Amino acid sequence: MAFDSQYCLHVIASTWPRGGEYEMQGDRSSRLTPLLTPAARPVASLASKRGHRLRAREQHGAALFWFKLADRISPGQANVTGHIGASLMELGHYDAARPWLRASCDGVAARGRELLCTAHCLVRLGKADLAADVFSRACDLSPDDAQVLSEAAGFFRTVNQREKARMLLEQAMVLRPDDPEIARMALAVSPRNRTHVDRLHFVTIGTTGLCNASCVHCPTGKAETAHVPRIPMAMPLFRRIIDGLRDSRLPIVEGVIFGLFGDGLVDPYVVERAKYVRANLPAIPLVINTNGAAYDRKKHAELIDLVTTINLHCESLKPDVYDQLMAPLRMERTQTKLDMIMQNFAGRAQVTIPVSRANRHDMAALQTHFLERGAVSVVFTPLSSRCARDQSAFDRLAFDPKPIRCSTDLFDNLTIDCDGTVVACCNDFSREVPIGNANEQSMDSLLQDERRLKMVEAFQQDRHTDYSTCVRCRADVTIPAYA
Ligand SMILES: C[S@@+](CC[C@H](N)C(=O)[O-])C[C@H]1O[C@@H](n2cnc3c(N)ncnc32)[C@H](O)[C@@H]1O
């Protein structure tokens, strides 16, 4: 049978049109009609295996040929159509990839692993609802596959379905009790005792209070934050914070972030700080939040090997929209910097885009542009009022904002501004609700600060409106669909 399958495949492949045109359009050949029977499965499976081998070698065009051939011989296999979508995405053909991925969601699959590629591609395309369905289906098919369970759990954690993530990780831990990554993820979603901090999720550090922009919907650079220090954080204070984190031995699950109310690359000490984090917290992800405009290839060269992720903020590719939203930055100037960052940090750049009435029609173009240039993902986020006093710009730009009431998960994060002020929330740009000071307190005392514990209790009792920032906290809860 193996010999027959090989031979059949050889004959079919030799009569099958090659070349870019076919690979993108996927025309159907009537010559294959007699083969469209279950008996053709082994032949299709051979073609698909070739596709997988080529994809592993990053030969995506050639892989596409074999996957499409496999699909023609035995149509409707979820794994094959998923890999057609994935190969098209690798080749930059996002529009062409979408229907294949949709077909894969309902395709034939015997094991959960056959669906993982599709699920991850859907996440990259921002189709979280579809991805959730596919991950759930994968887990139903393979409840005894720790890989499937942990990848699905990783996804559910990022979309805040912690309970689902927790259950999947519990199952995965039974199957692989010694896997450190599964244990780390399980810790991240396990229920916690709020009076004793046993992990941190994000540690966000305002490495500088200064920003080169004053985005129309951001309180930075506006009169209401004029009292906030616009200085780089002093290095001794920075080292004290990192030393405290190191000595506490607390797991920092998501990472250390540079860039809070200012811009991570405007900070003159960004390279020095990144080196210090790498030396003292070697296993912790390091993220830099930036609009990219201050990027200097020479000055920032060393960052390439130091950071885990550059989180790039760019709201449009259209100069008129960008210039309006991210004033006083100008697209004609920033574009070159963004291109350089994408070249230098390919595979490590994530693009984060708050969506508003002004840029909603740019979503598909932004996604394609940055994925084509090697972005790991393009994440669209709902617009927040940032608890601003003046919400006129926000009201013009938001779709249907609702009051936001955070859960106590907020206190898994530690957020420290450039002068050492600890705030509970990264939206508290005016620093109205300080809950500690890193200049004066040890790490332990910061995490046990009375103000912090009081706030935890208030959130547990739904008394958010005891806090002026929470009173003004509004945001869109959904973002518009896009092609
Ligand atoms: C406040 S900025 C600070 C760091 C840096 N200046 C930047 O723009 O990335 C951090 C993040 O907030 C996001 N952001 C800015 N304004 C926002 C808003 N009104 N609603 C939701 N997210 C917003 C940006 O996309 C960025 O990823």
Ligand code: SF4
């Ligand atoms: S969103 Fe970022 S880039 Fe824009 S003004 Fe605020 S801090 Fe600066």
